Amino acid sequence: MKLKQLITALLSIVFCTCLLAGCGNDKQHSSDEKNKISITDSLGRKVVLDKPVSRAVVANAYNTELINAIGAIDDVVGVDFNIYQDQEGFKNKFTKDMVIGKSQRELNYEKIIELKPEVLILTSNGAWQDAEAKLSPFGIKVINVDAYYTDKFEDNLLLLGKIFGKEKEAVECADYFSSKLKYIDEQLKNVPRRSIYFEYRKAGNTTIPGNYFYEMVNLAHGDNIFKEAKNVNIDIEAVIEKNPQYIVKVSDTNVFSSYNPPTVAEHKAIYDNICSRPGWDQIDAVKNKKILLLSHYVHGGASKLVGTMYIAKFLYPEYLPDLHPENVFKDWLTKYQHLDYVAGHTYPAFKLDE
Incomplete structure (x- = not known):
């Protein structure tokens, strides 16, 4: 009888121990689930991360710049070739053995797997579906972040902040630029928009709704003369007909500068080319x-908000006395990209207090 009681007691102890262990596992599982990070990427896809990312491979320089701006650049272990070749813009941080392909459309999956990242961050116009199919078996998550869209700057910054556990830094950076946009909107609230022709690199390559550059001009309160066009490539004679008050051009096919600016001679050559186009001497902006x-x-x-600041000040200098785009650019370089300030990226040149 005593032996039977002893066995019963022992079985009770074992049962309770197992029960407690099970409860402990349930609590641990519940805790793990609670600590997971759920994000929604630029395509509206839900992605769940076990923890803030500490190893990422990244395509598209806009994404890398935003990651740098929130202080997470050390968590990037691989980049595309376009990012890698900009040695000055990223302080020689990325080496050749970190290259994961030519761009977001041409990826080296063997290299990505070799680098053992937790995530691949690319843009939605890249090969994300193919990447997901090939990387998911290795536990590598694919996240789309379209950091080149100006009007999505804050959303993308906060998204990356959540991915890397840098929420505070992301909010601070977003607030800095949001305050500038708010000032522009308040000052220009009742000011008629001034007409502008925007050109990117080659003659006749402009911007229309949905294009990467459209919101940069729109947020600057510019009246884009081709806002109703169906194609970004227009006949340059149409610019004469529309007669814009202002012209803004980004770079040229022969001048593709990065952190180091174009020379004054290169700037002047672009400027003179615009003025010498047949019939353009009749355009108000040129005259x-x-x-x-x-x-x-x-x-x-x-995400082109620095460009927005320059364009806004260029169009409405008398209404924006407290906006100093060159100083904004300096802050972007020194505070958010951890680079030395370098002048000369605009023509005519802006001063820091201008």
Whole structure:
């Protein structure tokens, strides 16, 4: 009888121990689930991460710049060739053995797997579906972040902040630029929009709704003369007919500068080319010397919001006395990209207090 009681007691202890262990596992599982990070990418896809990312491979320089802006650049272990070749813009951080392909459309999956990242961050116009199919068996998540869209700057910054566990830094950076946009909107609330022709690199390559550059001009309160066009490539004679008050051009096919700006001679050659186009001497912007040149590098800062600041100030200097785009560019470089300030990315040149 005593032996039977002893066995019963022992079985009770074992049962309770297992029950407690099970409860402990349930609690651990519940805790793990609670700590997971659920994000929604630029395509509206739900992606669940076990923890803030500490190893990422990235395509598209706009994404890399935003990651750098929130202080997570050390978590990037691989980049595409376009990012890698910009050695000056990223302080020689990325080496050849970190290259994961030519671009977001041409990826080296063997290299990505070799680098053992937790995520691949690319843009939705890249090969994300193919990437997901090939990388998911290795536990590598694919996240789309379309960081080149100016009007999505804050959303993308906060998304990356959540991915890397840098929410505070993301909010600070977003607030900095949001305050500038708010100032522009308040100051220009009742000011009629001034007409502008925007050109990207080659003659006749402009911007229309849905294009990457459209919101940069729109947020600057520019009245885009081709806002109703169906194609970004227009006949340059149409510019004469529409007679814009202002012209803004980004770089040129022969001048593709990065962190180091174009030379004054290169800027002047682009400027003179615009003025010498047949019939363009009749355009108000040309007659009144209302032409602004932006380097390829400067216009793209903060998802082109730096470009927005320059264009707004160029169009409405008398209404925006407290907006200093060159100083915004300096902050973007020194505070958010951890680079030394370098002047000369616009023509005519802006001063820091201008």
